[in-house]
Amino acid sequence: MRILSGIQPSGRLHVGNFFGMMEPAIRLQDEGEAFYFIADYHSLTTVHDPGTLRGNVRDVAIDFLACGLDPAKATFFRQSDVPEVTELTWLLSTVTPMGLLERCHSYKDKTSRGLEATHGLFAYPVLMAADILIYDSEVVPVGEDQKQHLEVTRDIAGKFNHRYGEVFVIPEPRIRGDKAKVPGLDGQKMSKSYDNTLEIFAAEKALRKKIMGIVTDSTPVDEPKDPAGSIIVDLYRLVAGEAEVEAMEAEFRAGGVGYGDFKKRLFGAFWEHFEPMRARREELLADPGYVDGVLASGAERARAVARATLDRARAACGIGGAP
Secondary structure, three states: OEEEEEEOOOOOOEHHHHHHHHHHHHHHOOOOEEEEEEOHHHHOOOOOOHHHHHHHHHHHHHHHHHOOOOOOOEEEEEHHHOOHHHHHHHHHHOOOOHHHHHOOHHHHHHHHOOOOOOHHHHHHHHHHHHHHHOOOOOEEEEOHHHHHHHHHHHHHHHHHHHHHOOOOOOOEEEEOOHHHOOEOOOOOEOOHHHOOOOEOOOOHHHHHHHHHOOOOOOOOOOOOOOOOOOHHHHHHHHHOOHHHHHHHHHHHHHOOOOHHHHHHHHHHHHHHHOHHHHHHHHHHHOOHHHHHHHHHHHHHHHHHHHHHHHHHHHHHHOOOOOO
16 A cells, blocks of 8 residues: 655644644554655745745654654655656646636635735646656545545546546545644634644743633633633643543533643643654754755655656657657
8 A cells, every 4th residue: 555645844843734644644654655745846835935945844854754754664755856746747737627626625715815826826736636646646644624635636637547548546535533633722723824833843932832822711710611612622632641631621611720720731741742752853953964865765766656657657648759
């Protein structure tokens, strides 16, 4: 089973990235042949400073390795180190109906938030399809809200196969569980777009300030509080054991404990949960050559697979080779 997943280097990685994509990917590296990439081509729709982009790519590589990605089990690489994917994007674009792209909700959501309506933003599902199809991916982990992305890829691959023969493997989704829906500090889905994130490797003081700043209602300390829908409880559930969560919920209902105390408990649980990863990150920062080697090795392996798939697609289309 070949598994494919990618993550954009659009800023500091946060808890939503970890529980929504990274932790499931780290688990899956023991279940099959995993290909994980840093989607720097995709990030060009939002990150326009070259120095920032290079720094973000580096941070994502270090953070993912610190969180448990094992390059002995998974092929880990920069998207742009496999230029074959851009040629495949063009081949796929020749069979992609405009109507299919016009129905994609992500483009509408992003332009409604003020992103420039560029061709890259509009056509990014074709590049995403190329990312998936070029590695003969069989399984793609997605959240419930991302199913449309994979359906578009399946549609594009089907149209290409219908026109040119059975060139591409049709991938299947692996729907991620409840932890894919991580609440932000304002109750919306955690996202850099909403400025409501908790960074995985934030400094202690900064993390504490963000958690203590979570907005709550005005229920007095002595009064019972409803744990259902509480951002504090929902975030605590990500990093605490079942018994600890049940204890917090019981204290919410009983009253006598203020929100400030619950926030302090939440901070402590987060800080403890990520402590081993912070230690590993410091080791990686001290050994930049190791990170470079991991990405170079991953790109070499990924390019070999991508080249074979692209050659197959080119031949099917009549590009290259003998007349």
